[in-house]
Structures are given as structure tokens and as C-alpha cells.
Amino acid sequence: xxxxxxxxxxxxxxxxxxxTKLDIxxxxxxxxxxxxxxxxxxxxxxxxxxxxxxALDELxxxxxxxxxxxxxxxxxxxxxxMQLLYDESFEDGDWEGLGILKGSxxxxxxxxxxxxxxxxxxxxxxxxxxxxDIAEQSYVYFVHSxxxxxxxxxxxxxxxxxxxxxxxxxxxDNIYGIQFHPEKSGATGLNLLKNFGxxxx
Amino acid sequence: xxxxxxxxxxxxxxGRVVKGKKFKQIRDVxxxxxxxxxxxxxxxxxxxxxxxxxxNEGRDIFVDIVExxxxxxxxxxxxxxxxxxxxxxNRVLRAGADxxxxxxxxxxxxxxxxxxxxxxxxxxxxxxxxxxxxxxGWSVFMNGGRVDMQIDAIAWAxxxxxxxxxxxxxxxxxxxxxxxxxxxxxTKAIANAVTIPVVASGGAGEKAHFAEILNExxxxxxxxxxxxxxxxxxxxxxxxxxxxxxxTMRREPSWTK
Numbered sequence: 001x002x003x004x005x006x007x008x009x010x011x012x013x014x015x016x017x018x019x020t021k022l023d024i025x026x027x028x029x030x031x032x033x034x035x036x037x038x039x040x041x042x043x044x045x046x047x048x049x050x051x052x053x054x055a056l057d058e059l060x061x062x063x064x065x066x067x068x069x070x071x072x073x074x075x076x077x078x079x080x081x082m083q084l085l086y087d088e089s090f091e092d093g094d095w096e097g098l099g100i101l102k103g104s105x106x107x108x109x110x111x112x113x114x115x116x117x118x119x120x121x122x123x124x125x126x127x128x129x130x131x132x133d134i135a136e137q138s139y140v141y142f143v144h145s146x147x148x149x150x151x152x153x154x155x156x157x158x159x160x161x162x163x164x165x166x167x168x169x170x171x172x173d174n175i176y177g178i179q180f181h182p183e184k185s186g187a188t189g190l191n192l193l194k195n196f197g198x199x200x201x
Numbered sequence: 202x203x204x205x206x207x208x209x210x211x212x213x214x215x216g217r218v219v220k221g222k223k224f225k226q227i228r229d230v231x232x233x234x235x236x237x238x239x240x241x242x243x244x245x246x247x248x249x250x251x252x253x254x255x256x257n258e259g260r261d262i263f264v265d266i267v268e269x270x271x272x273x274x275x276x277x278x279x280x281x282x283x284x285x286x287x288x289x290x291n292r293v294l295r296a297g298a299d300x301x302x303x304x305x306x307x308x309x310x311x312x313x314x315x316x317x318x319x320x321x322x323x324x325x326x327x328x329x330x331x332x333x334x335x336x337x338g339w340s341v342f343m344n345g346g347r348v349d350m351q352i353d354a355i356a357w358a359x360x361x362x363x364x365x366x367x368x369x370x371x372x373x374x375x376x377x378x379x380x381x382x383x384x385x386x387x388t389k390a391i392a393n394a395v396t397i398p399v400v401a402s403g404g405a406g407e408k409a410h411f412a413e414i415l416n417e418x419x420x421x422x423x424x425x426x427x428x429x430x431x432x433x434x435x436x437x438x439x440x441x442x443x444x445x446x447x448x449t450m451r452r453e454p455s456w457t458k
Contacts, residue, residue, distance in 0.1 A: 013297040017272045047322040115324040115367045117398050119204045119246055119451040139204060139451040141277055143324045162203060184277045
């Protein structure tokens with residue numbers, strides 16, 4: 001069972017539908033016991049960084065997620081959920097994140113429209129089972145205004161170009177981050193979720 | 202590279218997709234979920250569902266449709282029509298919509314854009330503008346094009362972006378349903394005035410109209426209804442045509458055969 005953290009932000013129904021289609025069992029939860037008993041955790045999210053961190057703190061989940069990460073449970077952060085895994089965010093202020101990964105979240109700069117909204121192409125940086133059958137230059141759906149800005153040489157699996165180089169898929173040990181929305185990225189996105197499902201079994 | 206988007210729009214009344222000409226003469230066409238599936242398979246980049254039902258009963262049917270679409274369709278979709286409050290927006294986002302489109306409610310209460318953006322993020326708040334040519338320029342209209350708000354459309358687009366909207370849809374009412382092409386002048390003026398994505402809507406009749414609005418019109422996406430509903434233009438054909446004209450398009454190998 002994958003525990004999808006339901007802290008009140010955004011659209012998570014589509015994510016669960018996608019997993020169900022792939023025969024991957026999941027539940028929407030904020031319950032500590034359920035999360036502890038799960039095989040893996042997905043931290044979804046759209047919306048504002050600070051609100052999301054506040055919600056996780058209030059539910060006592062920030063500390064739990066750090067602990068689960070430390071004991072090696074697979075954790076996948078999607079979109080804002082990926083950003084929350086990092087040290088800090090400069091979205092309308094300076095906010096502390098979960099600090100499970102090293103780096104900071106900054107606004108997209110350059111001569112481009114923000115939000116970065118639509119289908120953009122992936123460039124892979126190294127091989128990993130989560131990228132199985134995900135072709136170079138596959139299109140996936142992004143909707144975000146902030147990105148992970150930092151030296152991600154080791155953990156960067158795939159990126160896209162949008163004014164700056166945007167980390168699209170990262171992985172360090174048991175921790176995974178996807179900046180786009182796999183549940184909204186057609187066949188490519190489903191394939192990624194399927195690969196994640198296979199990694200944790 | 203970021204692709205330009207092709208977006209079929211589905212007007213939904215009492216659970217069915219309908220299509221109006223200049224916002225009148227409504228005609229019944231299809232089941233929204235079935236049509237959405239067809240467009241998804243054809244390579245649509247996003248979908249838009251407008252609830253044009255007036256009754257509360259119709260609204261409940263519409264939320265059911267949003268839930269069914271979210272379950273069955275794995276591409277992004279926007280929901281608009283009848284959203285008046287943060288609670289209304291929350292209801293359709295929780296039902297599975299990725300973005301919401303605000304129109305009349307934002308005109309009556311511009312702070313709704315800011316409140317909604319703060320709560321759900323700018324990326325899911327779309328400001329939809331119905332504009333019509335008047336003697337003084339481009340004026341914003343409300344209630345399906347019946348009420349002239351006497352607000353300059355370009356100024357309203359800029360203000361909407363400042364208030365927190367993450368995308369602007371420009372509905373050129375003069376050309377809606379007439380199939381003589383999108384409104385290039387207005388769309389371009391708005392695209393030049395804001396730094397958020399702009400979607401052009403209204404007037405699509407042939408493939409060249411899409412090339413024109415995505416190139417000269419500087420639109421990031423083009424939205425259309427009847428040319429897709431009545432299969433006058435197929436999306437794979439359109440995307441191949443646009444790609445051949447130098448416009449970045451998301452295509453799957455199977456469509457380019």
C-alpha cells in the first residue's frame with residue numbers, strides 16, 4: 001500500500017486514479033499508523049509552499065516524513081511535494097522545508113512566461129529503473145513557478161529547459177522527486193508511476 | 202522545448218456537451234466523458250469544461266462529470282462556469298479539476314482571484330475574459346456577452362495577472378462561432394501586456410487559423426469547440442500541420458503516420 005499524504009492541498013484524486021489503473025494499491029491518508037505501515041509514501045501538492053509546510057506541521061507529518069525518509073522508506077514528492085523535500089523555499093519569503101534533500105526552491109527566471117505551464121521535453125542525465133521505457137525528449141506536463149535551484153549533479157535524473165535548467169526527476173537513495181505531474185502526463189506519466197510501483201515491490 | 206497547446210472546449214448543460222454560436226443557438230452534441238476520452242486519445246493537450254447550467258441540480262450533475270473525467274482522463278483539464286467563491290473553487294478542484302476558470306465572479310469581485318491564488322496557487326487560477334470591439338477599443342463583457350462592463354480588456358488582463366491569475370483566456374466574442382479566424386490583434390496585445398500564458402479562444406475555422414494565432418497572435422495555446430466536436434479538423438492532422446509550420450507541438454509517434 002502506498003500512502004498518499006492528504007494534507008488538503010489541490011487535486012490528488014487523479015493521482016490515485018492513475019495508481020488504481022496500474023493496479024497499485026494506495027490510500028489517501030494523514031494517519032500516522034497508516035503512513036508508518038505503508039510500503040512507500042507519495043507527497044503530492046499544488047499551491048503555496050508555506051501553506052503546505054504549515055499543514056504538514058499541524059498534522060505532525062513533517063517530523064514523521066523525516067523519520068520515514070531516514071529509515072529508508074521510498075518517498076516520492078510530486079510538484080510542490082518534490083519542492084517540500086528540500087531545505088528551503090524562497091516562494092514569497094524564506095521558508096524551511098523538510099530538509100530531506102539538499103537545495104533550495106527559487107522562482108523561475110529568464111525571458112520566459114511564469115508559471116511554466118504545459119508540455120515540455122525531458123533530457124535524461126543518467127540511467128535509473130524509474131526511467132525504464134521513458135524515451136529521451138518525452139513530453140510531460142508541467143505547471144509550476146518555482147524550481148529546485150542548486151548543484152544537483154548526483155541526484156539529477158532528468159531535466160527540462162525553460163529559461164533555466166529545471167530539474168524534472170531527481171533521486172537520492174530512497175527519495176524521489178518529480179517536478180511535473182505524472183498523473184496528467186498521458187502514457188509517459190503512467191509509465192513513470194508504473195516504474196515507481198515496481199521499484200517498491 | 203515547451204510545446205504550444207491545443208485545447209478542445211466542452212460546454213456542458215445538464216450533463217451533455219452543447220455548442221453555441223455567438224453564445225446562442227445551443228445544440229446538443231455528446232456525452233462529455235466520451236468526448237473527452239476521444240480528444241485525449243487524439244492528442245489534445247488539455248481540455249476545458251464550462252458549466253453553462255443555471256440550476257443547482259445541473260451543478261451537481263456537473264460536479265459528477267468532473268469526478269468522472271478526473272478518474273478517466275490523464276491529461277489536465279480546466280473547469281469554468283458558475284464558480285463564485287473559494288468554496289465553489291475548492292469543490293471542483295477536490296472533484297479532480299486541475300485549474301479553474303473565473304469570469305463574471307472575478308469582474309464582480311476581483312479579490313476572489315487573489316484569495317483563490319493564495320489558497321490554491323496561481324497556477325490553477327485562470328482568468329477568462331470575454332471581449333468585444335467597441336468604439337473606444339476592446340471592452341470586457343459579462344453574462345455571456347450581454348453586459349458591457351466598460352473596462353478595457355488589456356487593462357483587465359494586466360490587473361488579473363497582478364491579482365494572481367496564472368493564465369489568461371481571451372474570448373473574442375465578435376468572432377466566436379463564426380469560423381473566420383481567432384482575434385489576432387486582441388490576443389497579441391494581451392500576450393504582450395502580461396508575463397503569464399495566454400490562451401486564444403473563439404473563431405477557429407481552419408488549420409491556418411491556429412498557425413496564425415500561435416505565431417502572429419503570440420498565444421501559448423489555442424482553444425476551440427465546434428471544429429473539433431463536428432470533426433471538421435482532426436487534432437492529429439492539426440498538430441502535424443502546425444509542426445510542419447515550425448510550431449512546437451507534442452506529438453506521439455502514432456499520430457504522425
